[in-house]
Amino acid sequence: MPHFEESYKKYKDKGVHFFALEGDGLSMPENQSFAGEWGYSFPIVTLADSKMSGYDVVTMPAVFVINAFGRVVFQGDGDYEKYIDSCLKDAPYPNLGKSKVAGDCEKAAEAFAKGDYAMARTLAGALAAGEPAEEVAADAKHIIERCEKLAKLWREEADAAKADGRYEQAINALENLASHFKGEELGDKAGDEAKELKKDKDAKAEIKARKDLAKVLAGNKKAKSKEDKLSALYKFYEKNEGTAAANEAKAMAEAIKDSKLYK
Numbered sequence: 560m561p562h563f564e565e566s567y568k569k570y571k572d573k574g575v576h577f578f579a580l581e582g583d584g585l586s587m588p589e590n591q592s593f594a595g596e597w598g599y600s601f602p603i604v605t606l607a608d609s610k611m612s613g614y615d616v617v618t619m620p621a622v623f624v625i626n627a628f629g630r631v632v633f634q635g636d637g638d639y640e641k642y643i644d645s646c647l648k649d650a651p652y653p654n655l656g657k658s659k660v661a662g663d664c665e666k667a668a669e670a671f672a673k674g675d676y677a678m679a680r681t682l683a684g685a686l687a688a689g690e691p692a693e694e695v696a697a698d699a700k701h702i703i704e705r706c707e708k709l710a711k712l713w714r715e716e717a718d719a720a721k722a723d724g725r726y727e728q729a730i731n732a733l734e735n736l737a738s739h740f741k742g743e744e745l746g747d748k749a750g751d752e753a754k755e756l757k758k759d760k761d762a763k764a765e766i767k768a769r770k771d772l773a774k775v776l777a778g779n780k781k782a783k784s785k786e787d788k789l790s791a792l793y794k795f796y797e798k799n800e801g802t803a804a805a806n807e808a809k810a811m812a813e814a815i816k817d818s819k820l821y822k
Contacts, residue, residue, distance in 0.1 A: 724803025
């Protein structure tokens with residue numbers, strides 16, 4: 560698991576999607592507490608919330624590397640990074656979902672690969688506005704749609720994070736929009752919104768509370784008993800009552816209190 564965290568940090572900005580599937584029956588609050596204790600930042604999905612129950616897992620933990628075309632290229636617990644590297648070589652345009660595009664679309668695809676989605680959309684839009692060949696039109700449309708999909712993803716992520724009081728995550732999503740769509744209205748507005756959030760009193764308080772919760776969870780890794788962990792979480796809740804972080808701490812405590820799986 561520590562190596563999985565290292566791999567996540569190494570590849571997460573290169574178009575590789577990571578998540579861990581928990582199959583022992585822990586609830587999401589229990590998984591959040593576990594991840595916090597060990598300092599894991601990769602997404603964790605419970606088996607009940609996934610569509611991976613059909614995957615053949617003989618030993619745990621097991622890693623699956625799935626390429627851009629949905630094919631499992633590695634399964635096991637060995638050196639999986641070389642398979643990730645191989646998949647990346649076969650995907651010159653990360654996140655685009657295509658390894659080749661029509662010649663006229665290459666500049667737009669290259670801009671996309673560099674993360675300049677504003678330029679990619681501009682170049683692809685110019686091609687689509689003319690009378691391109693069918694293949695060029697299809698690839699230009701695909702590039703535009705992928706840009707719009709990513710913009711929608713970050714916008715929804717920012718809105719959901721704000722609603723949950725996860726302001727650091729919201730700011731990160733907004734800054735992604737601002738960086739990758741610089742010069743476009745949606746990007747510039749997202750940048751302004753991120754700056755305002757950083758100044759917002761409630762957002763600052765929530766960000767501080769979440770940092771303090773992370774310290775509590777990290778400390779719980781060294782706790783001698785479950786009771787000690789519960790005590791730390793409830794004390795945090797009482798001190799930070801009114802914040803979303805406090806509510807999550809309470810939910811973690813309630814989930815692990817009577818759990819026979821959580822240690």
